[in-house]
Amino acid sequence: MEALACIKRVPDTGAKIPLTDDQQSIDTTTLGFTVSPHEECAVEEAVQQVETHGGSTTALTLGPEEASEQLYTAIARGADEGVLLEAGDEEWRPTATARAIADAIEELERKFDLLLFGNESADTENYQVGPRVANELDVPCVTGIKDLEVTDGSAVAKREVTGGSEVYEVPLPAVVAVKEGINSPRYPSMRSRMRAKRQELTRMDPERVDGPTFERIRLEAPETDEGAAEVLGEGPEAAPAVVDVLEDIGVL
Amino acid sequence: MTMVLALVEHEEGRLAETSQQALTLARDLADQEDAPLAAVVFEDDDEQVGFELASYGVTELYRVEHDRLDRYAPDARAATVHQLVDEHDPEAVVAPGSDRGHDVLGRAAARLGVPMAANCVEVTAGDGYEVTRHRWGGSLLEHARIDGSPALLSVAQHEVAAEEAEDGGSLTEHSFTPTLADSDLLVGIDRIEESDEEGVPLEEARVVVGGGRGVGGPEDYDKLEELADLLGGTVGASRAAVNEGWRPHDDQVGLTGAKISPDVYIACGISGAVQHMVGCKGAKNILAINTDPEAAIMENGEYAVVGDLHEVVPAITEAIREG
Numbered sequence: 001m002e003a004l005a006c007i008k009r010v011p012d013t014g015a016k017i018p019l020t021d022d023q024q025s026i027d028t029t030t031l032g033f034t035v036s037p038h039e040e041c042a043v044e045e046a047v048q049q050v051e052t053h054g055g056s057t058t059a060l061t062l063g064p065e066e067a068s069e070q071l072y073t074a075i076a077r078g079a080d081e082g083v084l085l086e087a088g089d090e091e092w093r094p095t096a097t098a099r100a101i102a103d104a105i106e107e108l109e110r111k112f113d114l115l116l117f118g119n120e121s122a123d124t125e126n127y128q129v130g131p132r133v134a135n136e137l138d139v140p141c142v143t144g145i146k147d148l149e150v151t152d153g154s155a156v157a158k159r160e161v162t163g164g165s166e167v168y169e170v171p172l173p174a175v176v177a178v179k180e181g182i183n184s185p186r187y188p189s190m191r192s193r194m195r196a197k198r199q200e201l202t203r204m205d206p207e208r209v210d211g212p213t214f215e216r217i218r219l220e221a222p223e224t225d226e227g228a229a230e231v232l233g234e235g236p237e238a239a240p241a242v243v244d245v246l247e248d249i250g251v252l
Numbered sequence: 253m254t255m256v257l258a259l260v261e262h263e264e265g266r267l268a269e270t271s272q273q274a275l276t277l278a279r280d281l282a283d284q285e286d287a288p289l290a291a292v293v294f295e296d297d298d299e300q301v302g303f304e305l306a307s308y309g310v311t312e313l314y315r316v317e318h319d320r321l322d323r324y325a326p327d328a329r330a331a332t333v334h335q336l337v338d339e340h341d342p343e344a345v346v347a348p349g350s351d352r353g354h355d356v357l358g359r360a361a362a363r364l365g366v367p368m369a370a371n372c373v374e375v376t377a378g379d380g381y382e383v384t385r386h387r388w389g390g391s392l393l394e395h396a397r398i399d400g401s402p403a404l405l406s407v408a409q410h411e412v413a414a415e416e417a418e419d420g421g422s423l424t425e426h427s428f429t430p431t432l433a434d435s436d437l438l439v440g441i442d443r444i445e446e447s448d449e450e451g452v453p454l455e456e457a458r459v460v461v462g463g464g465r466g467v468g469g470p471e472d473y474d475k476l477e478e479l480a481d482l483l484g485g486t487v488g489a490s491r492a493a494v495n496e497g498w499r500p501h502d503d504q505v506g507l508t509g510a511k512i513s514p515d516v517y518i519a520c521g522i523s524g525a526v527q528h529m530v531g532c533k534g535a536k537n538i539l540a541i542n543t544d545p546e547a548a549i550m551e552n553g554e555y556a557v558v559g560d561l562h563e564v565v566p567a568i569t570e571a572i573r574e575g
């Protein structure tokens with residue numbers, strides 16, 4: 001079984017999202033970087049499937065040189081190889097990203113059975129790179145997956161809906177876009193992190209094909225409506241005031 | 253100006269709320285373009301659907317009929333959208349920002365080779381379309397221009413208030429039979445599994461007591477459970493708590509977890525990261541219990557208690573019991 005997990009480097013924002021003065025991007029000078037939780041689960045799923053069925057896991061990202069950090073983390077979490085599509089600092093559109101990933105998959109001399117994606121990326125949330133790659137490669141695609149079982153040549157994938165789940169069975173190779181909750185990603189140890197950094201990454205120079213326009217004008221941090229909360233008190237002595245509030249709200 | 257085409261979904265025979273919202277934005281766009289609003293439905297719904305759609309200003313309804321379309325098959329739906337686009341050349345295709353909306357629209361965008369703007373909250377027609385869309389679950393807005401014939405847009409859930417048309421009324425129904433290949437039917441629901449979960453789902457709970465890293469371990473959620481039970485509510489968690497293995501992922505509130513809208517959300521030992529807050533912005537009231545008076549959640553919520561949750565939560569439970 002050859003598994004691929006596609007991940008995207010994104011800023012690890014906390015309580016506020018700071019913007020650059022030109023409003024074109026997030027000001028990352030004080031921020032760390034991470035990948036979407038959905039994608040952490042995509043990596044974990046690939047690693048677990050390979051542990052069960054044998055084979056190897058490749059983590060792939062399209063991004064700046066620094067995105068190698070996210071590939072090393074994926075390797076520390078059990079991926080066997082990392083592929084960096086060197087795209088520079090600019091944000092690529094989902095159409096161009098998908099085309100470049102599909103090209104890379106065809107170029108890499110590995111026949112991937114399982115192509116794992118996050119359901120949506122954390123920062124741009126386009127909901128489309130997975131399905132677009134599937135379309136380019138002409139393989140089936142399932143999205144929103146929270147449970148995956150692979151048996152010779154096919155995958156049974158479950159998608160959560162109110163009151164239960166929809167079950168899909170698709171032949172491999174297939175694109176599977178997963179959601180957090182499908183598994184519990186392992187936490188990489190210090191040793192595995194150190195070891196990962198010594199690994200050689202495969203670097204590729206993707207062609208950027210943009211197609212019809214989708215152009216960012218600017219970003220905006222929406223106003224948060226209210227100011228500070230009303231402090232009802234400190235410590236357990238605040239309990240009666242809380243009870244009053246709960247009565248006012250009508251839940252008591 | 254040919255038309256604006258909307259994809260709609262039904263729940264138990266009624267137009268889904270998120271589809272009403274999408275139709276409201278689609279109608280606004282059709283009005284700007286001075287174009288008719290058309291809708292496509294896939295399910296075998298009763299006659300009612302026509303009335304409901306008409307009240308939202310839909311004048312052309314395409315009912316998809318195909319003997320192999322007896323179950324949800326997203327590629328078949330995308331193929332249908334592709335064929336409707338080829339036939340009618342709409343300016344825009346609008347779908348709800350639901351799981352299925354994105355599942356179908358993303359595939360349609362891929363087939364058509366056009367861009368798609370997900371989770372739009374506002375669209376202005378002009379030279380192409382200027383859209384305002386959500387990023388980071390709505391904690392960031394992106395203003396962008398989208399060209400493409402058509403432009404594919406999904407509408408962020410619960411952001412556009414559903415409004416019926418002032419002059420909604422007559423609607424023409426068309427039956428549409430797409431040409432489907434075997435490959436279009438490869439992915440489809442094989443069966444539905446019902447979950448055996450009991451209790452109120454987080455999304456529907458009127459009271460949610462959330463616990464974060466400040467809870468300190470799995471045992472102390474008992475205190476939160478007790479309070480939640482008393483209030484007829486349910487317990488939620490932050491991603492930090494889920495990552496620690498203290499709670500299952502099903503309990504997670506936030507960007508990659510549940511979106512809740514209770515009357516009150518009691519957030520205990522949760523700092524208030526944007527990815528958590530986008531999950532609870534639907535809460536009518538937020539009461540934060542935190543040792544840190546500077547925690548971001550104190551700015552976001554209505555009420556706060558500064559203190560150790562391990563003392564404050566049992567004291568509240570106690571006070572309710574006594575009261």
Ligand SMILES: Cc1cc2nc3c(=O)[nH]c(=O)nc-3n(C[C@H](O)[C@H](O)[C@H](O)COP(=O)(O)OP(=O)(O)OC[C@H]3O[C@@H](n4cnc5c(N)ncnc54)[C@H](O)[C@@H]3O)c2cc1C
Nearest residue numbers: 122464465466490491492506507508521522523527543561
């Ligand atoms: C792409 C992405 C998606 C994410 N999705 C989600 C998501 O869906 N949901 C989510 O929750 N997070 C999500 N996160 C993580 C998020 O950024 C935060 O890391 C997380 O919400 C922090 O959880 P926390 O508030 O419990 O922990 P912390 O930030 O560590 O806060 C703990 C708080 O507890 C307080 N505290 C400590 N001890 C006590 C005590 N005894 N009594 C009272 N208060 C105490 C502290 O003062 C502090 O404010 C996501 C992150 C990314 C990058």
Ligand SMILES: Nc1ncnc2c1ncn2[C@@H]1O[C@H](COP(=O)(O)O)[C@@H](O)[C@H]1O
Nearest residue numbers: 006007062117118120121126127128129
């Ligand atoms: N730059 C990228 N590099 C690698 N994978 C990506 C990239 N952008 C998006 N993806 C993958 O596609 C999924 C969906 O992204 P999106 O369509 O942007 O919401 C993500 O969760 C990733 O798995």
